[in-house]
Amino acid sequence: SAVISQKPSRDICQRGTSLTIQCQVDSQVTMMFWYRQQPGQSLTLIATANQGSEATYESGFVIDKFPISRPNLTFSTLTVSNMSPEDSSIYLCSVPRPSSSYNEQFFGPGTRLTVL
Amino acid sequence: DAKTTQPPSMDCAEGRAANLPCNHSTISGNEYVYWYRQIHSQGPQYIIHGLKNNETNEMASLIITEDRKSSTLILPHATLRDTAVYYCIVRPNFGNEKLTFGTGTRLTIIP
Numbered sequence: 057s058a059v060i061s062q063k064p065s066r067d068i069c070q071r072g073t074s075l076t077i078q079c080q081v082d083s084q085v086t087m088m089f090w091y092r093q094q095p096g097q098s099l100t101l102i103a104t105a106n107q108g109s110e111a112t113y114e115s116g117f118v119i120d121k122f123p124i125s126r127p128n129l130t131f132s133t134l135t136v137s138n139m140s141p142e143d144s145s146i147y148l149c150s151v152p153r154p155s156s157s158y159n160e161q162f163f164g165p166g167t168r169l170t171v172l
Numbered sequence: 173d174a175k176t177t178q179p180p181s182m183d184c185a186e187g188r189a190a191n192l193p194c195n196h197s198t199i200s201g202n203e204y205v206y207w208y209r210q211i212h213s214q215g216p217q218y219i220i221h222g223l224k225n226n227e228t229n230e231m232a233s234l235i236i237t238e239d240r241k242s243s244t245l246i247l248p249h250a251t252l253r254d255t256a257v258y259y260c261i262v263r264p265n266f267g268n269e270k271l272t273f274g275t276g277t278r279l280t281i282i283p
Contacts (some may be wrong), residue, residue, distance in 0.1 A: 058217075087269060089269075089270060089271075097177070098259070098273040098275050098276060099210075099216065099271075099273040100273070101270050101272070104270060142204025148215050148216075150215070150216075150271075152269050153218075154276060160218040160221075161216075161218065161269070161271060162218075163216050163217070164215055165214060165215055166213075166214075166215055
């Protein structure tokens with residue numbers, strides 16, 4: 057299995073500011089995924105982060121709003137820029153099971169963001 | 173990824189078997205059925221997956237119909253800790269590894 061930690065676990069931010077969320081994995085992984093879960097909703101994929109290349113964003117998400125860094129195989133950050141109350145969500149990172157023949161993913165505990 | 177349809181909510185008595193259905197009528201030949209669950213305030217957790225044969229592990233059993241257009245996740249002896257949202261996802265086993273979550277079934281285990 058993979059152990060994933062996220063920082064911060066929660067934050068309350070003011071409109072117009074930015075927050076950087078960190079995701080740390082205890083093993084090296086090629087792909088890391090960032091998801092958003094709005095209140096009462098299911099998870100929506102924001103982007104896929106590969107080490108050494110630019111992140112691939114899903115429809116409706118752009119790099120200027122959600123810049124992602126992936127400096128090495130165990131770490132990634134997601135920044136939520138110029139926040140508005142609509143960005144209030146839980147943000148989760150996930151990684152595929154290392155050395156697996158099937159697509160099991162492990163999820164971090166999430167970062168609960170509230171924008172005032 | 174193929175679309176799935178699940179009931180929005182279900183109740184089950186503690187100690188009884190919980191049977192969660194999922195329709196995936198547009199599933200293609202190379203797509204597997206995956207089940208995840210999300211307990212409140214936690215990230216989703218993998219439960220089980222299968223292609224066409226029934227599967228069982230320490231958490232649950234997965235029954236896939238012969239035509240593969242639907243499946244049922246079975247929690248044999250539900251406990252209060254099984255209260256969660258359960259997601260049925262169909263996708264290839266290799267390649268594109270992102271998960272597309274539907275709305276899931278909110279399962280409530282009743283004491």
